[in-house]
Amino acid sequence: MNAALSLSLAAALGIPNAPYVRSRVDPSDPDSHCLWWKDGTVIEYRQGANGNPDTPGETELAAITRSAQTWQAVMDECGSLTLKEGSRTSSSKIGHDVGRADNENVMLFRTAFCTDKVGPSDQCWRLDDCMNRYDCWAYARGTIALTTTVFERSTGIIYGSDVELNAGSFVFTTVDAPPCVPPAFTQSCVATDVQNTMTHELGHLLGLDHTTYPGSTMNPSAPAGETSKRSLDPGTKQFVCDVYPKGRASRDCVINPMPAALGPAAGGCAAAPWSVAAPALLLGMLRRRRP
Ligand SMILES: [Zn+2]
Numbered sequence: 001m002n003a004a005l006s007l008s009l010a011a012a013l014g015i016p017n018a019p020y021v022r023s024r025v026d027p028s029d030p031d032s033h034c035l036w037w038k039d040g041t042v043i044e045y046r047q048g049a050n051g052n053p054d055t056p057g058e059t060e061l062a063a064i065t066r067s068a069q070t071w072q073a074v075m076d077e078c079g080s081l082t083l084k085e086g087s088r089t090s091s092s093k094i095g096h097d098v099g100r101a102d103n104e105n106v107m108l109f110r111t112a113f114c115t116d117k118v119g120p121s122d123q124c125w126r127l128d129d130c131m132n133r134y135d136c137w138a139y140a141r142g143t144i145a146l147t148t149t150v151f152e153r154s155t156g157i158i159y160g161s162d163v164e165l166n167a168g169s170f171v172f173t174t175v176d177a178p179p180c181v182p183p184a185f186t187q188s189c190v191a192t193d194v195q196n197t198m199t200h201e202l203g204h205l206l207g208l209d210h211t212t213y214p215g216s217t218m219n220p221s222a223p224a225g226e227t228s229k230r231s232l233d234p235g236t237k238q239f240v241c242d243v244y245p246k247g248r249a250s251r252d253c254v255i256n257p258m259p260a261a262l263g264p265a266a267g268g269c270a271a272a273p274w275s276v277a278a279p280a281l282l283l284g285m286l287r288r289r290r291p
Pocket of ligand 1: 219
C-alpha cells in the first residue's frame, strides 16, 4: 500500500492525526473514558517460552525486551509506570480473569491459524476463545499483530493487556538492515521487524490508539523493511509525560480533561474507585490490530 492510499484510507476510517490519540472505553464515543493504568503500576510482561521458531536463536525475545526498554526510558524520565520482564511463560492464554491471581500479560508469536486447526463447529468460536485453547491466530490473516486490553468500563482502568504476533502470515526478522526486497523475505534482511512491531504494540498496551500524525510510532501502517518505529516520536513520548506524570495520579480524559490551550492541569486527577471485584459484565475488551 503506498503512503497516499494509506493516508486516504485512514481518513476514510476516521483515524485522527493528533500527535497522540488515546484509546477509549467506547471507541465511537469521544466523551467516554480513556484507558489508563493506575499510577505506579508495575506491568509485568511474560514472553512465550517458544518465541518464534523462524527467528535465529532468541533474537526475537531480545528484540521484544528492547522495545519495552525504549518505553521504560521515557517512563524513567517523566512517567510513573514500570515495564518489568517476568520469566518466560508456557501459557498461550490472552485475556484477564478478574478475581484470579494468576493473570499474565503475555507476548506470543502465533505460528498457526485457528481456521486450520479448529473445526467450524467448535464452541471456541462462539466463546472467542480458540486462540487460547489451541494456541493459534484467530484474526484476519493480513493483520501483523494484535493487542487485547481488558479494562473496567466505568473508569477506563486497565487490568491487563496481551500482544499476539501473526507469525503464520509474516516473516518476523531481527536484523537491522538491509530491507528485504519482496518477495525474497529471509532472516538476513528486514521483513517485519520484531522490535518495530512490538514498540508500536506496547503503545496500545499503555493506552494509545492509532494516529496518522507524520512520523508517529502509532501510525497504523507498517511496510515491510520498516524499523523507524523502534524509537518513539516526540508526540508519543509526550503521551507518557501527560498521562502518567511522575509522582502524580494517572490521568483519564473525562474526569480530568486536558484542554490544549491550558496545558496539563496541576495536581493530576482524582482517580475513580478501583475495584478488583468488578463483575465481568462491567469489563470491556479492546483490540487494536495492525493491518
Ligand atoms: Zn496498532
